[in-house]
Amino acid sequence: MYQPLADKIRPKTLDDVVGQRHLLGENGLLRRVIESGSIPNLIFYGPSGVGKTTVASIIAQQTDRKLYHLNATTAGIADIKAIIDELDTFLAPNGALVYLDEIQYFNKKQQQSLLEFIETGKITLIASTTENPYFYIYNAILSRCTVFEFKPVEAADMRRAVERALKLAMGEDAKPVEDGVADYIAQAVGGDVRKALGAVELLVSGAGADGITLADAQQAAQRSNMRYDRDGDSHYDILSALQKSVRGSD
Incomplete structure (x- = not known):
C-alpha cells in the first residue's frame, strides 16, 4: 500500500x-x-x-x-x-x-x-x-x-525537514542533489511542510540521469510565499499593510 x-x-x-x-x-x-x-x-x-x-x-x-x-x-x-x-x-x-x-x-x-x-x-x-x-x-x-x-514554518526550520526527506526518499540509491535545491524548496513553499515534502517526493521519483537539479526544484515547488485568502485573516492583513504603507508614504 x-x-x-x-x-x-x-x-x-x-x-x-x-x-x-x-x-x-x-x-x-x-x-x-x-x-x-x-x-x-x-x-x-x-x-x-x-x-x-x-x-x-x-x-x-x-x-x-x-x-x-x-x-x-x-x-x-x-x-x-x-x-x-x-x-x-x-x-x-x-x-x-x-x-x-x-x-x-x-x-x-x-x-x-x-x-x-x-x-x-x-x-x-x-x-x-x-x-x-x-x-x-x-x-x-x-x-x-x-x-x-500555529505559524508558517520558517525557512531555516523547513530546510531541516527537506534535507531529512531527501535522505529518506532516496534511500540507498542516493542520487546527486544540486546545490541550492533544499534552500529553494524551503523558501518557496510558504511555510507549508506538507507542500515541501510533496515536492521532495516528486523530485525523487522524477530524478533524471543528473539527479535532482535546481531547475526541477523550481518547477516542483512553485513559489507560494504570499498567503492570501479572499475574505479571511490574510485578506485583512494585506489591506492593513497597504493602508499603512500609503499612510507612511509621500
Whole structure:
C-alpha cells in the first residue's frame, strides 16, 4: 500500500517537530502542558501543513490514549457518538482524544452537540482550523478550550525537514542533489511542510540521469510565499499593510 512521504517521516516526538518553537520550544506553554499529561480541550489554529495533526498524534502517544481522527467536512455527530460507544471497551482503556480537523465546517447545532461530550469528560477534544476561531467557532466551545496558534514554518526550520526527506526518499540509491535545491524548496513553499515534502517526493521519483537539479526544484515547488485568502485573516492583513504603507508614504 502506497504511503505518502509526509506520513513516513511524520515526527514521533516534540523535538522532531520543525517550527512552532513559540509553542513547543524548551519553555513553550503547549510543550509543558503536553509533558504534564493533563490535556485540556484544545483548538489548534493555523495554516495547512504546519504540524497541527502531527502534534495531536504526539499527544495521543505520550498520554497513551487512542486518537480518533475526524474531518468536519465529512463527519457528523453520529461519528462522535460511535466513539463514545467504544470508550468503555478494550479499544480505548485510557480514554480517547478526538481530533476534529476543520471544525469550522461543523454548523452551530453540530458544535453545540459537542458540548455534551466535552463537559462529561468522556472525550478530550483537539480541534483544528485554518480560519480564525474567534469568528468561526461558537463561544460555548471556545470558552471550554484553549486556543494555540500555529505559524508558517520558517525557512531555516523547513530546510531541516527537506534535507531529512531527501535522505529518506532516496534511500540507498542516493542520487546527486544540486546545490541550492533544499534552500529553494524551503523558501518557496510558504511555510507549508506538507507542500515541501510533496515536492521532495516528486523530485525523487522524477530524478533524471543528473539527479535532482535546481531547475526541477523550481518547477516542483512553485513559489507560494504570499498567503492570501479572499475574505479571511490574510485578506485583512494585506489591506492593513497597504493602508499603512500609503499612510507612511509621500
